[in-house]
Amino acid sequence: MDDRQLMQKAIDAARDGIARGQTPFGACIAKDGEVIIAAHNLVWAATDITAHAEIVAIREACKKLGTIKLGGCTIYSTTEPCPMCFSACHWAGLDRIVFGAEIADARAAGFGELSISNSRMKELGGATMTIEGGFMRKQAVELFEIWKALEAKPY
Amino acid sequence: MDDRQLMQKAIDAARDGIARGQTPFGACIAKDGEVIIAAHNLVWAATDITAHAEIVAIREACKKLGTIKLGGCTIYSTTEPCPMCFSACHWAGLDRIVFGAEIADARAAGFGELSISNSRMKELGGATMTIEGGFMRKQAVELFEIWKALEAKPY
Numbered sequence: 001m002d003d004r005q006l007m008q009k010a011i012d013a014a015r016d017g018i019a020r021g022q023t024p025f026g027a028c029i030a031k032d033g034e035v036i037i038a039a040h041n042l043v044w045a046a047t048d049i050t051a052h053a054e055i056v057a058i059r060e061a062c063k064k065l066g067t068i069k070l071g072g073c074t075i076y077s078t079t080e081p082c083p084m085c086f087s088a089c090h091w092a093g094l095d096r097i098v099f100g101a102e103i104a105d106a107r108a109a110g111f112g113e114l115s116i117s118n119s120r121m122k123e124l125g126g127a128t129m130t131i132e133g134g135f136m137r138k139q140a141v142e143l144f145e146i147w148k149a150l151e152a153k154p155y
Numbered sequence: 156m157d158d159r160q161l162m163q164k165a166i167d168a169a170r171d172g173i174a175r176g177q178t179p180f181g182a183c184i185a186k187d188g189e190v191i192i193a194a195h196n197l198v199w200a201a202t203d204i205t206a207h208a209e210i211v212a213i214r215e216a217c218k219k220l221g222t223i224k225l226g227g228c229t230i231y232s233t234t235e236p237c238p239m240c241f242s243a244c245h246w247a248g249l250d251r252i253v254f255g256a257e258i259a260d261a262r263a264a265g266f267g268e269l270s271i272s273n274s275r276m277k278e279l280g281g282a283t284m285t286i287e288g289g290f291m292r293k294q295a296v297e298l299f300e301i302w303k304a305l306e307a308k309p310y
Contacts (some may be wrong), residue, residue: 048214049223049247050205059203068204083280084246087239090269092204114245114280124279125238125269 003076003098006030007136010076011100013038013053014143020045023111024147027053028076029061029094036061036073053077054085058092070094078140079106080133083114086121089129096130100140109144158231158253161185162291165231166255168193168208169298175200178266179302182208183231184216184249191216191228208232209240213247225249233295234261235288238269241276244284251285255295264299 001009006028014026017040028038037060042051054077062068074096075081075089080103089097103113118131156164161183169181172195183193192215197206209232217223229251230236230244235258244252258268273286 043223047217047221047223049217049225050210050214050243055205059205062202062204066202068198068202070204082242082246083276084239084242087237087242087269088205091237091239091267112246114242114276114282116276116280120279121238121269121271124275125271127269 001030001033001035004136006033006035006074007076007078007098007100007139009035009038010053010078011136011139011143013040014078015146017041017053018143018147018150024078024109024143025053026078026143027057029057029070029073030076031073036064050084052082052085054081055088058088058094062092068092074098076135078143079103080118082106083116083121086118086127087125090125090127094129096132098132098135100135100137101144102133105141105144109148156185156188156190159291161188161190161229162231162233162253162255162294164190164193165208165233166291166294166298168195169233170301172196172208173298173302173305179233179264179298180208181233181298182212184212184225184228185231186228191219205239207237207240209236210243213243213249217247223247229253231290233298234258235273237261238271238276241273241282242280245280245282249284251287253287253290255290255292256299257288260296260299264303 010026010028025041039056070092077099079101165181165183180196194211225247
């Protein structure tokens with residue numbers, strides 16, 4: 001699969017999450033064009049404030065591959081990973097982060113993000129992964145619109 | 156319990172982790188002087204790169220209290236939380252971070268930390284918790300010495 005197809009998996013996961021009453025975030029981890037795992041935010045479902053889509057995907061990828069080293073993998077994230085998730089990508093040794101919407105978009109949608117971009121985190125922290133932002137941004141931002149339009153949010 | 160006793164719980168958890176072949180990091184979350192949970196790093200035991208002591212403690216505290224909001228709680232961490240764990244503290248709404256050793260000490264012991272201090276993360280991100288570093292630092296740094304002196308490390 002190519003980048004567009006893999007980001008679509010992350011978007012599909014986010015849409016699935018919204019349908020299940022979760023917040024509008026999805027992520028997909030892939031290696032050599034093959035999906036390892038796609039996941040959505042599970043914070044409310046799991047009563048776990050750390051269960052962002054990227055964290056869930058990284059945990060599941062570790063389990064699935066039986067390793068804590070995810071070198072050679074790319075994470076596709078519907079929104080720019082927050083600093084928690086960015087740092088988890090660093091620890092996992094992911095090669096590449098590809099994201100759609102920006103942290104600023106998530107803040108605008110009402111999420112209490114720490115306002116530090118991935119590129120700033122990389123520069124300050126001395127991380128080495130490649131970061132590509134704004135990929136399929138329109139479809140990614142649309143997730144916030146779908147979520148905001150829900151008449152009754154469970155949370 | 157006072158701050159010293161609560162930090163001691165984090166140190167005891169780290170020592171327990173070392174005895175079980177884990178890396179030398181411990182954390183304790185408390186509210187009104189009562190321990191909610193003490194935990195050590197479980198990255199290797201759980202094959203989960205996100206299972207830092209603070210993340211484990213936050214997850215378990217959420218479960219135990221049945222909420223994703225940990226306002227009114229303090230986290231005692233043997234080492235300055237890495238940016239992943241710092242950000243998780245922000246998301247959980249913890250009031251206070253108290254830590255012993257610094258990220259620089261962890262780097263010196265061979266851990267591949269992103270070199271961004273908690274005070275810098277707070278300032279850049281617009282977080283609001285109180286941060287107190289260097290608390291019982293001697294005992295906290297000693298954990299790295301114990302860990303480094305192990306003849307055969309499992310990892």
